[in-house]
Amino acid sequence: MNAAMQAAGTTIEYEPPRNLAEFMSLALAMESEAAQRYAELADAMEMANNVEVAELFRRMANIETGHARAVMAQMHWREYVPRGSPFSEGPETPGEDAVHYLMQPYHALELALACEERAERFYADLAAAVEDAEVREAARGLEAEEREHVALVRAWLARAEKPAENWADDPDPPRYVD
Amino acid sequence: MNDVAPCAPRTAQTYKSAYKPIWCPGCGDYSVLSSVTKALAMLDLPPEDVVVVSGIGCSSRIPAYTNCYGFHGVHGRSLAAATGLKVARPDLTVLVAGGDGDGYSIGGNHFLHACRRNVDLTYIVMDNHVYGMTKGQPSPTTEPDWDSKLSPGGTKLRVFHPLVVALASGANFIARAFSGDPNGTADILAQAIRHPGFSFVEILSPCVTFRPEQREWKTQVRPAPVEPTTDASRAARRLMTDDGFNIGVLYAGDRPVCPLAPAEPRSRVEDLEAEFAL
Numbered sequence: 001m002n003a004a005m006q007a008a009g010t011t012i013e014y015e016p017p018r019n020l021a022e023f024m025s026l027a028l029a030m031e032s033e034a035a036q037r038y039a040e041l042a043d044a045m046e047m048a049n050n051v052e053v054a055e056l057f058r059r060m061a062n063i064e065t066g067h068a069r070a071v072m073a074q075m076h077w078r079e080y081v082p083r084g085s086p087f088s089e090g091p092e093t094p095g096e097d098a099v100h101y102l103m104q105p106y107h108a109l110e111l112a113l114a115c116e117e118r119a120e121r122f123y124a125d126l127a128a129a130v131e132d133a134e135v136r137e138a139a140r141g142l143e144a145e146e147r148e149h150v151a152l153v154r155a156w157l158a159r160a161e162k163p164a165e166n167w168a169d170d171p172d173p174p175r176y177v178d
Numbered sequence: 179m180n181d182v183a184p185c186a187p188r189t190a191q192t193y194k195s196a197y198k199p200i201w202c203p204g205c206g207d208y209s210v211l212s213s214v215t216k217a218l219a220m221l222d223l224p225p226e227d228v229v230v231v232s233g234i235g236c237s238s239r240i241p242a243y244t245n246c247y248g249f250h251g252v253h254g255r256s257l258a259a260a261t262g263l264k265v266a267r268p269d270l271t272v273l274v275a276g277g278d279g280d281g282y283s284i285g286g287n288h289f290l291h292a293c294r295r296n297v298d299l300t301y302i303v304m305d306n307h308v309y310g311m312t313k314g315q316p317s318p319t320t321e322p323d324w325d326s327k328l329s330p331g332g333t334k335l336r337v338f339h340p341l342v343v344a345l346a347s348g349a350n351f352i353a354r355a356f357s358g359d360p361n362g363t364a365d366i367l368a369q370a371i372r373h374p375g376f377s378f379v380e381i382l383s384p385c386v387t388f389r390p391e392q393r394e395w396k397t398q399v400r401p402a403p404v405e406p407t408t409d410a411s412r413a414a415r416r417l418m419t420d421d422g423f424n425i426g427v428l429y430a431g432d433r434p435v436c437p438l439a440p441a442e443p444r445s446r447v448e449d450l451e452a453e454f455a456l
């Protein structure tokens with residue numbers, strides 16, 4: 001058995017998977033959790049009438065859902081439902097509190113980039129540490145996919161308008177501080 | 179394909195309703211909802227056997243967002259309604275949820291007596307140290323020096339310590355959780371639901387709109403450096419020195435649970451009526 005590992009970008013220690021099924025089960029839990037969180041953030045942004053950011057989070061949710069489906073297909077899992085990841089929050093999951101009702105697409109992309117980079121590092125660390133060749137290969141495969149996502153989000157970010165310094169100013173704020 | 183956990187028949191999604199929460203983006207209550215649904219999935223409870231009862235406040239909106247039975251009741255009265263429900267339907271799993279205003283101000287007296295009665299309920303307080311829904315008034319857990327337009331210079335009042343009060347009043351399970359750790363919170367909630375009697379889980383759940391500084395809670399919380407104890411006096415010593423940021427199960431007792439089966443009546447209704455017959 002491998003020693004406990006630290007999940008990229010987090011302080012969480014976990015037991016590395018021992019075989020391909022365990023690894024893919026972990027990957028599925030992570031991808032599903034991230035998809036779910038992006039969908040929740042998209043809903044929250046819709047409620048706050050921040051349509052552009054809602055759309056972006058929805059797109060991220062779809063990407064992560066696609067990932068989860070690919071894992072299922074690769075393993076020929078039809079009914080499998082992940083029981084949850086060993087992490088409090090997986091390395092790819094954006095924090096529930098990482099949003100603001102006035103945030104702009106640029107902020108959303110920065111957030112997504114950080115998550116994709118963490119995921120890439122997570123799979124890379126795992127590939128470097130595991131003993132099982134099948135797990136290593138699968139981890140490298142997912143690492144490569146995450147790298148593509150990092151590049152994609154970086155390209156979107158390069159095109160996104162940088163927010164003005166006073167982006168969070170609200171002429172009719174919910175909270176009066178003066 | 180061995181060594182894989184068996185299929186879970188129900189997932190957290192099973193317990194979520196089609197209604198989209200209208201909480202502010204970033205509010206801790208989103209994660210609490212996620213933890214409640216994860217805990218129910220861990221316990222694999224049929225949604226139709228679970229009821230979520232609440233009072234009034236942003237946090238008290240939670241029943242609508244679950245797929246269980248729900249009762250969004252009157253401000254501060256959730257525990258009274260839930261007690262009645264559990265006594266009438268002991269077969270149901272009854273969760274009670276709300277905020278610190280709902281539970282410790284207007285509902286404070288119900289809180290004491292719900293602990294004392296020790297009916298098998300799980301009470302979840304989403305504590306953000308403020309009244310969120312009514313735009314930021316201080317609550318009993320607000321720090322005395324919290325300065326705001328509605329409390330200039332702070333209230334200067336001593337804070338209420340819900341965990342100490344719960345222990346002194348007879349609660350059988352006492353824990354603190356943090357919304358920023360949804361899986362850890364789900365685990366604590368599952369333990370609370372399983373534990374017999376009145377289980378009280380205080381969840382630190384930031385109000386990002388009226389208390390934006392609470393986003394920093396994630397750097398302040400820590401796992402409680404102690405194992406859960408069944409010894410009330412040890413728990414009391416622990417809680418009296420607690421700074422409000424220790425996360426975990428702090429007391430899991432074996433106090434006698436309120437018997438739900440009604441006692442044999444001493445007299446029949448007809449006999450009582452006969453006494454008043456003209």
Ligand SMILES: Cc1ncc(C[n+]2csc(CCOP(=O)(O)OP(=O)(O)O)c2C)c(N)n1
Pocket residue numbers: 234235236237238253276277278279280281304306308309310311312317385
């Ligand atoms: C009988 C009654 N009194 C006062 C109110 C106004 N009121 C609505 S919510 C609330 C406080 C809610 O605070 P809390 O329970 O902490 O919930 P939060 O909104 O912070 O989640 C108050 C005083 C009410 N609805 N009913």
Ligand code: SF4
Pocket residue numbers: 200201202204205206207236237306310311384385386387388
């Ligand atoms: S006002 Fe505060 S408690 Fe209410 S939804 Fe907004 S952030 Fe949450």
